[in-house]
Amino acid sequence: MYKIAVFVTGRGSNLKAIINSIENDMNKVEVCAVVSSKPECGAVEFSKQKGIPCFLLSNTSKDGFVDYDQLKNILFEKKIDLIVLAGFLKKIPENFIEAFEYKIINIHPALLPSFGGKGMYGINVHTAVFEKSAQISGPTVHFVDKVYDNGKIIAQKAVDISQVKTPEEIAALVLKEEHKLLPFVIKKFSENKIEIKNNRVYIN
Numbered sequence: 029m030y031k032i033a034v035f036v037t038g039r040g041s042n043l044k045a046i047i048n049s050i051e052n053d054m055n056k057v058e059v060c061a062v063v064s065s066k067p068e069c070g071a072v073e074f075s076k077q078k079g080i081p082c083f084l085l086s087n088t089s090k091d092g093f094v095d096y097d098q099l100k101n102i103l104f105e106k107k108i109d110l111i112v113l114a115g116f117l118k119k120i121p122e123n124f125i126e127a128f129e130y131k132i133i134n135i136h137p138a139l140l141p142s143f144g145g146k147g148m149y150g151i152n153v154h155t156a157v158f159e160k161s162a163q164i165s166g167p168t169v170h171f172v173d174k175v176y177d178n179g180k181i182i183a184q185k186a187v188d189i190s191q192v193k194t195p196e197e198i199a200a201l202v203l204k205e206e207h208k209l210l211p212f213v214i215k216k217f218s219e220n221k222i223e224i225k226n227n228r229v230y231i232n
């Protein structure tokens with residue numbers, strides 16, 4: 029089995045899309061852990077319903093939560109192949125990122141390297157895209173390194189937004205594509221079809 033951990037903070041629609049794909053056409057992939065920085069959110073509820081082990085994460089040690097060092101050990105013990113950030117809003121400490129080099133990916137709801145970085149999350153991203161009058165947007169799946177939204181890009185999908193009237197419309201169009209792109213990339217990882225060559229990422 030190809031073992032993944034999914035990090036979440038909010039409603040969890042990408043987590044649901046991953047689980048749906050696993051149930052339909054990705055049966056070599058297993059979500060072995062859901063990690064959340066927020067105890068009560070849609071994603072945590074959903075993982076409980078599905079019986080997936082769920083870990084609450086905090087920067088400092090407190091009851092009912094694990095800290096990053098504890099989490100690192102848990103994920104090592106579970107022999108996690110890939111960490112997927114699906115709407116995870118907290119900055120991850122550098123030593124955690126170093127421990128999982130090229131094993132952490134993130135989905136961002138715009139076409140990086142534009143509209144990324146600190147503060148660029150949720151509707152802020154789509155408002156910036158809308159106000160710049162960008163004519164295309166779309167999700168980006170990228171490796172996570174020590175700088176926000178900076179790691180090498182793995183996959184993107186362009187969406188025509190030339191006729192939208194609001195940032196919310198962009199959000200909905202992009203989210204629909206996120207739900208396809210993220211499971212697609214995870215499947216490719218599980219098939220060992222993601223390759224870094226010539227300083228670029230190739231999907232074979």
Ligand code: GRF
Nearest residue numbers: 039040041042115135136137
């Ligand atoms: C998505 O738009 C994702 O691109 C971003 O956070 C949002 C999470 O949505 N990183 P959900 O919790 O998966 O519904």
